[in-house]
Amino acid sequence: MIEKPSFDEKINIEVMGIPSGVGQAKHATTILNKLIDDNKIANPSQAINTAVVLPDENLLLPILYSVPESIGKINVTMGYSLSHSSIAGLIKDLANAQRKVRMVEGKRHFYFRYVISILNNSLMKIAAKDEGEAMKRHILMNNQVMVPEDELQKHPLFQLIFRGIDSWQGVAGYLKEVLTAVYTYLTKATQEEKEIDEDEKQENFDVESMDLEREFVVQYFKTITRLEETLKDVTVNMTFDTYFKLLDRLAISLSVSFSGEPLSGLQVMGVLETRVLD
Structure with missing residues (x-):
């Protein structure tokens, strides 16, 4: 028999105003x-x-x-919109970077603001923090507005990110390669964090949070695959902008559910x- 809850015990409720x-x-x-x-x-x-x-x-x-x-x-029991994840932010920055690619003297150049935004993404800081920081310093010290493709390929992950895409049909393959690499680096970083001594652990690195980030990467990968299947018979000439808007619409509608x-x-x-x- 289930006992009735008792309301005789004093309950302490505090109300605090926090602006953000x-x-x-x-x-x-x-x-x-x-x-x-x-x-x-x-x-x-x-x-x-x-x-x-x-x-x-x-x-x-x-x-x-x-x-x-x-x-x-820590056990999470709730849903979380895919569009609010770090990987969604990275995809948005990749889209902006690809839209602004310019050819200068036969070389692809990327707009510096989007390059720096990509390097500042929390996932990039886990995968290639040192190379990313060095690249940002180089861009800012030299006041570069358009950064040559070959100067951005100082890390295997950056070689996948900072390259050209010939048509919208190639966007899905490009994104899936980047996401696969990001997932691999997150898995490696998580495993290394579990194996090292407590006093050597990275500050602000949380294994449980990284497990969630990896799940977001997997779900975004599935979303790209869904869109790829939907568009496989499309013959019209689509712009990069249209493709990324369709992908964004899909991501906004999806929520990753966690059961703790x-x-x-x-x-x-x-x-x-x-x-x-x-």
Whole structure:
């Protein structure tokens, strides 16, 4: 027999005004740390009786990057729009870079703003941080507006990114090669992070967050494949701009659903998912 809930026990509710989403994520971390210090989360490695409920799915990644290191398992039970992921941001930057490609003296040149935006993407900083930082310094120190293709190929991943596409039919293959490489680098970085000593771990590198990022890459890969199948019999001449708009429309409509383990770990969920809580 299920017992009726008791409302005799005092419930503590605090209301705090935080102006930004990132600020809310950081303050949630402060609250979690205080709960740990006050021994209200007696076993941080499990944190089974604690849930972080997000009113906005855009807060998921900021929360995951901000969770205290002492928290062991994190279980996500909510949906997250594919269009808000880091890989979606990278695809958008790749699209902008390809639209602005110019031929100068027989060489392809890329507009510097989009090059720097690509290098600043969080996934690029994991895959090729040192090469990316060196490339940014070179571009800014030399005041380059249009950067030659051969100067951008200092890393195997950049060789895949900074190259030309002859027609819209080649966009899917181009993007899938880039996504495959990104997934490989994320997997490698995650594995290396698991194997090294605790004091040597990278700052702001979270294995659970990287697992999510890899899932986003997989879902975006599937989205590109879907569009590729849909357009395989199209004979009209399509611009790059049209292709990327179609891809963006598909990504906006998709949400990646996560189902966590309800019996262990800190629970991170959306408002709708709280309906299943006892």
